[in-house]
Amino acid sequence: MKLTDAQREQVESLLSLMTLDEKIGQMNQESPSIVGGFDVPFSELIEMLTDGRLPQKEFEKIMATAKQDFHEDDIRAGLVGSVMGNDPRKANELQKIAVEETRLGIPLIIGFDVIHGLRSVYPIAIAEAGSFDDALFEETARMAARESRACGVCWNFAPMIDVARDARWGRVSEGPGEDPCLASRFARAKIRGLQNDRSSTENYVAACTKHYVAYGACEGGRDYNTTSMAVSQLYNVYLPAFRAAVEEGAATAMASFNDLNGVPCTVNEYTLRDILKGEFGLEGFVVSDANAIKECVIHGIAENDAGAGIQAAKAGMDMDMGTHIYRDHLRKAVEEGKVPPAVIDEAVRRILSVKVWLGLFERPYVPEEVIEAYEKGLPPAHVALARRAAEESVVLLKNEGGVLPLKKDAKISLVGTLAGSADEVCGAWAMGWKKEDCVSILDGLNKAGGNVAYYPCGGPEGELNAAEIESACAEGDVIVAVVGETVSMTGEASSKANISLPGRQRELLQRLLASGKPVVTVLMNGRPLALQWEAEHLPVLVEAWHLGIQMGNALAAVLYGVVNPGAKLASSFPAVSGQCPVYYNHPSTGRPAGKSKFTSKYLDAPWEPVFPFGYGLSYTSFAYSGLRVEEQPAYLDISVTVKNTGARRGTEVAQLYMRDVAASLVRPVKECKDYARFELDPGEEKTVRFTLQKRDMGFYNNDAAYVLEPGAFVIYVGGNSRDVLEQEIEIRSFS
Ligand code: NOJ
Secondary structure, eight states, rough: OOHHHHHHHHHHHHHOOHHHHHHHHHHHEEEEEOOOOOOOOOOHHHHHHHTTTHHHHHHHHHHHHOEEEEEEEHHHTTOOOEEEOHHHHHHHHHHHHHHHSSOOOOOOOOOOOOOSSSOOOOOOOHHHHTTTHHHHHHHHHHHHHHHHHHHHHEEEEOOOOOOOOTTTSGGGGOOSSSSSHHHHHHHHHHOOOOHHHHHGGGGGGGGEEETTTTTGGGGGOOTHHHHOOOOOIIIIISSSSHHHEEEEEEEEEEEEESSEEEGGGGGGIIIIIIIIIIIIIOOEEEOOOOTTTHHHHHHHHSSSHHHHHHHHHHTTOEEEEEEEEEHHHHHHHHHHSSSSSHHHHHHHHHHHHHHHHTTTTTSSSSOOOHHHHHHHHOHHHHHHHHHHHHHTTTTHHHHHGGGOOOOOOEEEEOOOOGGOOOOGGGOHHHOOOOOOGOOHHHHHHHTTTOOEEOOOOOSSSSOOOOHHHHHHHOOOOEEEEEEEOOOOSHHHHHHHOOOOOTTTTTHHHHHTTTTSOOOEEEESSOOOOOHHHHHHSSSEEEEEOOTTTTTTHHHHHHHSSSOOOOOOOOSSSSSSGGOOSSTTTTTTSOOOSSSSSSOOOSSSOOOOOBTTTTTOOOOOOOEEEEEEEEESSSSSEEEEEEEESSSSOOOEEEEEEEEEOOOOOOOOEEEEEEEEEEEEEEOOOOEEEEEGGGGGGEEEEETOOOEOOOOEEEEEEEEESSEEEEEEEEEOOOO
């Protein structure tokens, strides 16, 4: 986000006209409040949802009919700077009040959670990241930006770029996985896609990188939980994606719920002011997460709401999401000298800058023709992109005996409640999809002309149906079993202590296997699952995640071999839940896991994940040879030959890793530095070249200083983080 001089002047001149109340109003975000029409009070409804008495779907149904308060009077009084929502006509209505009925006519910035698409939902982030396709990351974000604007949303609470290494955390689904390099490339591409097509105001939105920071390190994988880490780990693992996003021009950021080393990120001056705004240079503003300022009282870091508001404002929290603490307490705090007026001015300057940059003063409304076009249905190009993204995100984990691709005339027994449900394809944090656009796996196989009979048999929840299992086993030539997690088992507030296949699905698979028929197992889930038994006993495993509206079509194309899968895992898959956190780039220990008892491992579980980061097969095979590493003054010139040794064209992702053999701090056993995605014809070979800049071979120490230390390094290249070629090189000088 860069403002012109004229835009900066516009911001300053507005600021000079504003009263303190108007300024504080800009720092207040509202979401529509529910105002009744139910048999029980709304607070009771929320409790019922939280304690499980009311299923999520029932709650949503009730909400859809609820009366809502959009805070029109507060907007009119200049007390609101931002609202949440995705209804374009409501957006225009509220915007009209802000623009025409307030003293200074400052438009609202309307934000919404558009995490992996709005109406054109594409794969959840952990799946899309596995495509290792930066151009795709960017294109899908561009599509999301356009659809957002058509719905009056000019501020997307995305990308979510929390590095996460503990699959028990439900929110691993929303982010790009366990690796800082992939997360940073993902972040950059998403920012470009959301923000850079400025050919018209209808084409770009302000991105909001979240959740800042280290939320993915929540202790025990339990959502909202505490985080604690050395400065070096913060800088080397959790900050790089945010640094990259800001370098790419990210307009805003959202602080995370967790405390970091004892200070909630909502009131953390060190992470907000010193690092994000100071060191990284964020130009736009920071918003709290929902209710987070108030939660600082529950954290026990503030005595009351007013105190929490004062701490947040002083720490550099520019906008309050939903608590009204700024609205209700900041004026007094300023008058009593507890918050300097300059703090308020800085926050408002940042908020106005984003509004100006978004073009909201010139074009505050969604044109009626844009709304109508959107309502007519999805543009074919969006459907095609959602499909391509889904196809590119399917990971083939195992294909013993070459059961896949399926023959078109094979009689398929399709099994699993997830396979027949169009409601489950979009995954967590998908809020704008319409059922008519969603293709279930059953529909996809049928549309592809498959010979399919469907036997639900059972799923993540509930009992198994013995009669259906018997028929499925008796009738098909091949059984395609779809197992995994429902959407509600993943995402926010969905941490799990046990991440093996939920319910009786393993038993279902055992019964299917007992038939002696070939069984293809398709996983449909939002987190890495603990798959020790599955990896050992199932001949064919396909990781299909929650792939979005085109899930069924994409999966059918992969199963029938129209598309050759080429995605890799963005996260390691544990053998058992107790192995979490398990990730490839862990720091070296003095006693690396090995056969000896006195090494770093468990007595009752393997020490390696079942499938490592970067892993994924294809219907063809690739061979790596001839790794060469040549030192140039400023970089390493690395090349390797990759050959397609199978019988069909396929996509491969070659991955470059590095190890700093001896350094002043313990370094990871391996760290990804680059990757390249390409296609090869059968028999074709290619020299893949990586340029590893020497300046990128360093790390941050515990003084937050970036250091480059000469010595031995090992360079690895391979098709996943485990199976690699390697070569050692001595770097004598970094200058
Ligand atoms: C809570 C979530 O943590 C965050 O990701 C989301 O953007 C906000 N609520 C707004 O819905």
